[in-house]
Amino acid sequence: MxxxxxxxxxxxxxxxxxxxxxxxxxxxxxxxxxxxxxxxxxxxxxxxxxxxxxxxxxxxxxxxxxxxxxVFLLNSKRIIMMKKLTYLTGLLGAVALTAGVTFKLLHMAFATELFMLGFLLLLLVFIPLLAIDRYKVILSKTISVRLKFISGVAAAVITGLSAVFKIMHLQGADLLLLLGAFLFAFGFLPFYFFTMYKKSIA
The missing domain is CATH 1.10.8 (Helicase, Ruva Protein; domain 3)
Known part of the structure; x- marks a missing residue:
């Protein structure tokens, strides 16, 4: 029929x-x-x-x-390679950061270098790659959820960079810290509590 x-x-x-x-x-x-x-x-x-x-x-x-x-089947090789890179840099960053802290406590050589390497790997490679991977999952979500995610990741990266600048005694650390705090307070938190409110009345 x-x-x-x-x-x-x-x-x-x-x-x-x-x-x-x-x-x-x-x-x-x-x-x-x-x-x-x-x-x-x-x-x-x-x-x-x-x-x-x-x-x-x-x-x-x-x-x-x-x-x-x-989409996964059409791009499976590229996606798998990206996931491997994401978690490999996460592992290497965490190991280097742990070694740096341990070396620092034991007053051993290369402590600062290892700490900075681990910190930068996590901050500038692992977190952005993980954020890109997670963002694809929330593309179908509401605009408030997407903005909450973007502002949260941006605030975390900028605040982390301010810590790196502070440790290395570079100029701009205070400005980065203020920017990160501003994004967190007026970008991430409003959307975070708004989505919590929406869920509570759903």
């Missing part, structure tokens, strides 16, 4: 409301849903029930999950 124009429009509107960004995937999903629903209608089932079951069978976790998996 063929779908009428209103039923086809209902399927298209549902798919479009999910926020899919890959046009070819969007078209394929609509075609698939239309075919499945038409088949079920031919068995005498009502449209609403057939459509709901077709969506549940295709994407129990939502259509965006299909898009995420598609």
């Amino acid at each position: 063929k779908l009428n124009s209103e039923q086809e429009k209902a399927i298209e509107e549902y798919v479009d409301a999910q926020g899919l960004k890959i046009q070819t995937l969007r078209d394929d999903i609509i075609d698939h849903l239309c075919c499945v629903v038409e088949s079920e209608l031919g068995k005498g089932k009502p449209f609403d029930q057939s459509f709901e079951q077709a969506i549940l069978d295709l994407a129990p976790d939502g259509l965006l999950e299909i898009q995420n998996k598609t």
Whole structure:
């Protein structure tokens, strides 16, 4: 049994409301849903029930999950390499930072160099790479959640840089600290408490 124009429009509107960004995937999903629903209608089932079951069978976790998996498969090598680099720099940074602190306490050579290497690896490589990876997960979230994430990461990196400047006695440490504190207080915190409030009344 063929779908009428209103039923086809209902399927298209549902798919479009999910926020899919890959046009070819969007078209394929609509075609698939239309075919499945038409088949079920031919068995005498009502449209609403057939459509709901077709969506549940295709994407129990939502259509965006299909898009995420598609993007991962299309970019799997690059994504895996980025994840390896992220966690490798995190490991090396943490080891170097730990060694630097230990060497400092034992008054051994290269303590400051190891500490700074670890600190910079974590601050300038690991945290930004991890933030980029996590940001892809929250792209489908509200603008307040995304702004909270961006302002929080920026505040952390800038504040960390101010500590590096302070340790190395470089100019601009106080300015960076003020900027980091400003971003944290007037960027991250308002969005953080706003999202907490939204969750509490949901």
